[in-house]
Amino acid sequence: MAYMAGGVEGRDAPEQPAGDPLAEATGMDRRGFLSVAGGALLLCTIDGKQVAVRTPEDVERVDAAMASLRRPKSRRPRREPARDPLDSASFARPEPQPGGQLREYWIAARPVRWNVAPNGDDQWMGRAAPRPSRFTALVYQRYTAGFAEPMSAPRMPGPTLRAEVGDVIAVHFRNMGTGRYAQPLTVHPHGVRYTPDYDGAYLGDFTRVGGFVEPGEEFTYFWEATPDSVGVWPYHDHGPNHTLNSFRGLFGTIIVKERGEPIPDVERVLWMHSFSPQVTGIPRLIHCINGRTYAGNTPTIRAKVGQSVALHAIGGDSSWHTFHIHGHRWRDASGAWVDNPGFGPNEVVTAAFVEDNPGRWLYHCHVFTHQDMGMAGWYMVDP
Amino acid sequence: MRALRSLPPLALLVAALALPATAVAVDYPPAGNPGKGGKQVRKGKPKTFKVCKAKRCKYRTIGAAVRKARGGDTIKVANGVYRESVNVTGPRYDRLKIVGNKRKPRKVVIDGRKLKGAKAQNGVLINNADRVTVNGFYARNFRANGFFVVNVDGYKLTNLVAGRTGVYGIYAFNSKGGTMSRSEAFANNDAGFYIGQTPPQVKPKRSIVNKVKSHTNVLGFSGTNMRYVTIKNSDFFNNGSGIVPNALDSEKFPPPDENVISGNRIFWNNFNYYAGAPFTIPASGPAGLAGYPIGVGVLLFGSQNTTVENNQIFGNWLAGFGALQQIQLFLSDDEKLKEASILRGNTIRNNQFGLDGRDLNGRDMFYDGSGTTNCFSGNVTRSPNVPADNSVFAPCPGPAANTPDSDALQEGLSWVLSVNKDDPATFEQFWLRHPHAAQKGIKPLERYRR
Numbered sequence: 001m002a003y004m005a006g007g008v009e010g011r012d013a014p015e016q017p018a019g020d021p022l023a024e025a026t027g028m029d030r031r032g033f034l035s036v037a038g039g040a041l042l043l044c045t046i047d048g049k050q051v052a053v054r055t056p057e058d059v060e061r062v063d064a065a066m067a068s069l070r071r072p073k074s075r076r077p078r079r080e081p082a083r084d085p086l087d088s089a090s091f092a093r094p095e096p097q098p099g100g101q102l103r104e105y106w107i108a109a110r111p112v113r114w115n116v117a118p119n120g121d122d123q124w125m126g127r128a129a130p131r132p133s134r135f136t137a138l139v140y141q142r143y144t145a146g147f148a149e150p151m152s153a154p155r156m157p158g159p160t161l162r163a164e165v166g167d168v169i170a171v172h173f174r175n176m177g178t179g180r181y182a183q184p185l186t187v188h189p190h191g192v193r194y195t196p197d198y199d200g201a202y203l204g205d206f207t208r209v210g211g212f213v214e215p216g217e218e219f220t221y222f223w224e225a226t227p228d229s230v231g232v233w234p235y236h237d238h239g240p241n242h243t244l245n246s247f248r249g250l251f252g253t254i255i256v257k258e259r260g261e262p263i264p265d266v267e268r269v270l271w272m273h274s275f276s277p278q279v280t281g282i283p284r285l286i287h288c289i290n291g292r293t294y295a296g297n298t299p300t301i302r303a304k305v306g307q308s309v310a311l312h313a314i315g316g317d318s319s320w321h322t323f324h325i326h327g328h329r330w331r332d333a334s335g336a337w338v339d340n341p342g343f344g345p346n347e348v349v350t351a352a353f354v355e356d357n358p359g360r361w362l363y364h365c366h367v368f369t370h371q372d373m374g375m376a377g378w379y380m381v382d383p
Numbered sequence: 384m385r386a387l388r389s390l391p392p393l394a395l396l397v398a399a400l401a402l403p404a405t406a407v408a409v410d411y412p413p414a415g416n417p418g419k420g421g422k423q424v425r426k427g428k429p430k431t432f433k434v435c436k437a438k439r440c441k442y443r444t445i446g447a448a449v450r451k452a453r454g455g456d457t458i459k460v461a462n463g464v465y466r467e468s469v470n471v472t473g474p475r476y477d478r479l480k481i482v483g484n485k486r487k488p489r490k491v492v493i494d495g496r497k498l499k500g501a502k503a504q505n506g507v508l509i510n511n512a513d514r515v516t517v518n519g520f521y522a523r524n525f526r527a528n529g530f531f532v533v534n535v536d537g538y539k540l541t542n543l544v545a546g547r548t549g550v551y552g553i554y555a556f557n558s559k560g561g562t563m564s565r566s567e568a569f570a571n572n573d574a575g576f577y578i579g580q581t582p583p584q585v586k587p588k589r590s591i592v593n594k595v596k597s598h599t600n601v602l603g604f605s606g607t608n609m610r611y612v613t614i615k616n617s618d619f620f621n622n623g624s625g626i627v628p629n630a631l632d633s634e635k636f637p638p639p640d641e642n643v644i645s646g647n648r649i650f651w652n653n654f655n656y657y658a659g660a661p662f663t664i665p666a667s668g669p670a671g672l673a674g675y676p677i678g679v680g681v682l683l684f685g686s687q688n689t690t691v692e693n694n695q696i697f698g699n700w701l702a703g704f705g706a707l708q709q710i711q712l713f714l715s716d717d718e719k720l721k722e723a724s725i726l727r728g729n730t731i732r733n734n735q736f737g738l739d740g741r742d743l744n745g746r747d748m749f750y751d752g753s754g755t756t757n758c759f760s761g762n763v764t765r766s767p768n769v770p771a772d773n774s775v776f777a778p779c780p781g782p783a784a785n786t787p788d789s790d791a792l793q794e795g796l797s798w799v800l801s802v803n804k805d806d807p808a809t810f811e812q813f814w815l816r817h818p819h820a821a822q823k824g825i826k827p828l829e830r831y832r833r
Contacts (some may be wrong), residue, residue: 090390101780145690146613146643147589153827209585216537216560217586262553 042278043245056281059244064306066183066241071214087206091195094224100166105159106143109185109237109250110176111136112154116275116286116293116374123296124362124376135280137249137291138181138237147174156272156291157316158252161235163192163225164259171221175213182215184239190346191233192223201238207292212239229256232312234271234346247279248355249291251316264352265307268299270323272365272375273316286374287365293374300378303355310352311363315345322366323349325379327357340366341350358383412472412510414557414635417582435461445469445481445493454478455513460520468502468525469493477624483519485542486648495525495548505531506545507551513537518557523547528554529568535561536588544719546570547662551577552600557635559611560588567596572662572670574605575622576718581610586833587641589613599828601656601670602627607638612729613643621828623656623670623677625649625699630685630709630723637712637723642689649680649826650742651698651819656806659831671806677703678745678814685709688728695735698827700814702745702769703736708753708794726754730779737765738820745815748776749795752788756781766815 042053053059096102114137117129142151142157151159163169168194175185188200198221202211213219236242237250253269277287288300303309313323324340330353332338341349364376401787425703432448434440442448444467448458454477461538462484471479483491493506504531507520509515514537521544529545530553532538538561545552545568552568552575555561559581568575570705575597578590592614597603603619606612619625626649630638655677656662656670665671665675675682678701681691696703712724736747750757752774768776770791777785802809807830819827 080766144645145692146615146645147591148615148643148645148693216588218589219586297605 010085014141017096022334032301037272042276051245052331053278056278060180060279062241062244063180063183066239067180067183069240070185071212072205073277074106080207083206084197089196089283091197094168094193094195094222096168097166100164100168102168103161103163103172104145104170104172105161106145106147106172106174107140107159107187107252108143108147108174108176109138109140109187110154111178111181112139112141113137114139114156114249114291114320116288116291117297118292119296121296122294122374122379125292129294129297129374130284132282133286133293135275135282136181137275138142138185138245138254139249140187143174156249156251156288157269157314158235158250160252160269161254163229163254163256164261165227165230166223167225167253169221169223169225172218173213173221175215175216177215177287180317181245183245184212184214185245185250186211186213186219186242187221187235188220188231188242189223189235189237189254191231191256192229193226194221194223197235198222198240202240204244223254230258232314232348232350234314234316234348236346244279247273247276247317253312253314255312266301266303266309266355267312268301268310269312269314270299270363270377271314271316272321274319274370274375289365289375289377295376295378296378297378298374300380301363302380302382304382305355305358307355308352309355310350312350313343315343315350318345319370320344320367321370321375323351323363324366325351325363326361327359328361355381357381391688400529409601411556412508413526414580415511415534417511417534417558418513428453429457431457431459433459433461436463436467439459442462447601449476449479449481452476452479456480457482460491462487464492464494466494466496466498468495468498468505469507470505470510471508471512471515472510473512476509476515478514479512480516480518481507481520481692482516483542485519486520488544489521491520493520493522495523498525500589506548508529508533509538510534511775515539516541516573518542520544521546525549528552529571530554532556532558532561534558538562538820539564541565544568545575548572549665551575551597552597553577555590556577556580557582559584559590561590562593563595564591565595567598569597569599570661571658572656572665573600573668574602574627575600575619575674576603577605577607578609578612579605579607580636581608581612583610583636583640583770587611591615596768598622598825599654599661599831601668602675605629605669606639606642608639609642610640611642612638613645614647615643615645617647619647620651620822620825621654622652622677623654624679624682625652625696626680627675627682627684628686628689629682630712632712632715632717632720634823637720638685638687638709638725639683639689640687642686643644644691644694645690646680646693646745648695648704649699650696650738650822651825651827652680653700653814653827655807655810655830657804657810658829659833661831661833664804670804673797673802677800677810678702678766679705680744681705682707682801683726683729685712685724685731686726687723690730690732691734692730693734695738696747697736697738697742697743698817698819700745700811700816701798702746702749703766704731704734704747705749705795706731706757706793707749707751726785728755728781729757730781731759731762732756732779733761735763737763740765741820743817745813745817749791750775750788751790751792752786755783756783757785758782766817778814799803
């Protein structure tokens, strides 16, 4: 599936036809829905054919197709694939390097009712955030061992996985998809080293074991933190319905540090992304940071003068974003001073500095339509 | 392992611990491949069948409704006593729901009294039918099991009561991906709950045991070669021993592996059934063979990659927690069984022993120090451990090789070898008793009085 373009927001709601559930739910008829969703066209491949996903019904169709998708090796291939010896090669499970450790995470993917504006306000502009604001999202949620208990409320992004060079990250992943979300799901990492079994990617008839985890199943991914893994990286669903399900909230962050490297006093990850009408059933494109929209709902970050701060911004949709913090400058990877670097899908920029400027500050994406439609938040610096 | 071989009474121990898991003479279905029974899709909408004892009812036995039902259907059973054995066998019953009284399961009784032959064996048998739900029943007086699931991919057993059976209360064998929840098992002469012989899986389907209560059984929970099971938020009390994952070669796929025991209360497991019990002691099984000590909260008798965490473990007179290599398998000539005997990769952390000092265990933790990468962190202990110098309790992550302690092993073996089921007092000779803290609605049980 592919997300083709940014959306169009802010249309007035036309008259509703009586008894139309879409209209009742969204205050918009089908033509109106298409007019706002059309700018955010999703393309999806079902049964070998590429189809446009414009309406909630299209999304239902995709979900139903994905839910009935059979495990690649159990179905008769459309045509005999050109198998390569590599496809049946086996690879050793990685072990931590001397001095390293196995860092275990128990993570489930599950649907949750999600409110993009739980406080109901746009504090920046002093107005109410647009309604409706709830839909069913998919999230990665961290659990205690054996999925005995959730370790926190459902969040976007999913749990941050931390490691140091020499460690192995073990993600015990459980697919807890139900209803229309009972689809094969995965966890695919960036930045770390892994063998094909732990890629977490659906590859059609060439899918390896970790690329197709069905509802109720678990799979443990093992990823190595190598010297070239130092940095901040995304992880996300890469199952057969990966684009739609990543847009629904199946994403998270990996942070790898050098052995013994200190963690900054304030370190936060900010995913800049959007929920399209197809994903939410809400007839507007919702620009978000970490699954929330508008200052007061998006993360409010707090620091003190003198503290080391690292804010990692990641692109979580198909748009380009920038990361701007009022009142602050920092050096980019080339050593140049910046205050508004740009980044693309699943790309990361880090603003790292020692705090020296107290006050209430805005941070936001400086793509104007994004910032004005909710991709902004507060950065509070105490003296 | 040198320490193990130096011990003279091993042969005796082997004899004592050589427990057939399915111990009594019961005709169980052969183990198949769970989830591979084929799918049968019902034509038309799912139906609901109503069962009650009144003459007006078309179905007056649950079995009669089951015979008419197909997968996806629901059978609703009214309050009453049903003297029958319910048999749900075959993939035609995939996703069948059998629902009694969810809020008061004791009102819908499936009673095995006066039944004969196969009908006397199991209250409800689910064989090779996936994702069947049984909700809201009380099974009692069966010669084998109250509720028995075998060769199944996905099951839901909830709001059930199982009592006074000949083997297990609620039992899943050779199955995967199930739920046992909000249920109670008592007075079963083997284990109240039992999950055994879980097939190894690359992408496992976990089974969840949640909010159950198990008491007055020989074992609160037994898990012979069980895998991918999480036991949580449950109470195991007044059993001979509380929770006992164990490796045996009498079932396939040893050892128990990748299990989690989390957030449970495991207390007062000092029920000396040899001094009197609400059931008969069979010739075989853990009670018949006097194979397990009495007075232990959690006992890992061979286990790998198992986590025991965040539990409240108190008032168990022999030990709150014990971990012992499966010596019988260790002495085997079969390399696979030898490997399965090893305690490996087990994590014991953040458990609270002794209820803040108000209800002490005889000993808090026992470990023979055998195996590899076993570790202990964050446990709050109130009573001495075995060994007392704590040398075997390596912090997490566990060392590549743990440190065997022959004295600790000797002490643990003496608890098992110095007993005689004809002399119940011998099971109490190593107990260290302390005052119990009161628990609402429960009285401690050591010796059963009618």
